[in-house]
Amino acid sequence: MEIPQLKPSDRSREYDSYSDELRSEVVKGWLFDGLPHRTLDREVLGLDSAVSKGYQSMGILHFLGMKREFQGLFNGASFSEAIQHLQKDHQDFSAIIKYIDPTKKTAGNGTLESLIKTEESEIKKAQNDSSENRLKRIAAAKKNPERIRVYSYTYKRNPDIVAEALARASGKCERCKNKAPFVRASDNSPYLEVHHVKSLVNGGEDSLENVMAICPNCHREMHFGTIA
Numbered sequence: 001m002e003i004p005q006l007k008p009s010d011r012s013r014e015y016d017s018y019s020d021e022l023r024s025e026v027v028k029g030w031l032f033d034g035l036p037h038r039t040l041d042r043e044v045l046g047l048d049s050a051v052s053k054g055y056q057s058m059g060i061l062h063f064l065g066m067k068r069e070f071q072g073l074f075n076g077a078s079f080s081e082a083i084q085h086l087q088k089d090h091q092d093f094s095a096i097i098k099y100i101d102p103t104k105k106t107a108g109n110g111t112l113e114s115l116i117k118t119e120e121s122e123i124k125k126a127q128n129d130s131s132e133n134r135l136k137r138i139a140a141a142k143k144n145p146e147r148i149r150v151y152s153y154t155y156k157r158n159p160d161i162v163a164e165a166l167a168r169a170s171g172k173c174e175r176c177k178n179k180a181p182f183v184r185a186s187d188n189s190p191y192l193e194v195h196h197v198k199s200l201v202n203g204g205e206d207s208l209e210n211v212m213a214i215c216p217n218c219h220r221e222m223h224f225g226t227i228a
């Protein structure tokens with residue numbers, strides 16, 4: 001099997017902007033599925049490919065040296081077959097092998113819930129530190145945050161319940177009785193949020209009796225305030 005020449009680019013901007021997990025998915029999508037850059041941007045990186053035009057996944061792949069010649073190179077092959085071919089080659093493929101080796105599985109960030117929990121505890125830790133230390137770290141920190149992927153579970157809500165609760169509220173928060181704070185840009189309807197009094201996670205019903213159409217302030221308070 002003929003392995004093309006690696007042509008790594010110096011530009012690391014896109015590569016640096018994505019987690020190992022996402023880089024791995026881009027590399028595999030390119031080598032094994034032969035997916036176009038735009039498809040990888042959309043399906044792996046979760047971007048609007050009409051805007052990103054495939055440049056994000058292309059940047060990752062070019063940084064690793066993989067141009068067009070590598071697209072679909074291992075179509076139909078297994079990961080271990082591909083790794084064998086790459087290891088036999090005279091070029092150094094270790095940076096790429098790391099992304100297709102299933103034993104070096106790049107851990108994802110897990111669930112959205114665990115990410116939020118981690119973030120909360122990191123914020124607590126930062127709050128307990130001095131402003132001086134925080135500002136020092138901020139000065140040294142990257143300003144473009146890394147894009148990651150998380151898995152999220154939710155409930156499919158009955159649209160009739162949402163619509164009916166909004167109609168019932170008729171533009172006024174069902175908790176504080178104030179007018180909705182603004183109208184939705186999409187349809188000029190009063191902006192209220194439909195909240196489950198007993199949450200679905202805790203076994204609450206998706207029923208008219210268990211929902212309130214409330215303003216965003218009240219909604220936040222219901223979830224994060226002392227009455228929550």
Ligand SMILES: [Zn+2]
Pocket residue numbers: 173174175176177178214215216217218219
């Ligand atoms: Zn309210």
Ligand SMILES: [Zn+2]
Pocket residue numbers: 194195196219222223
């Ligand atoms: Zn809610």
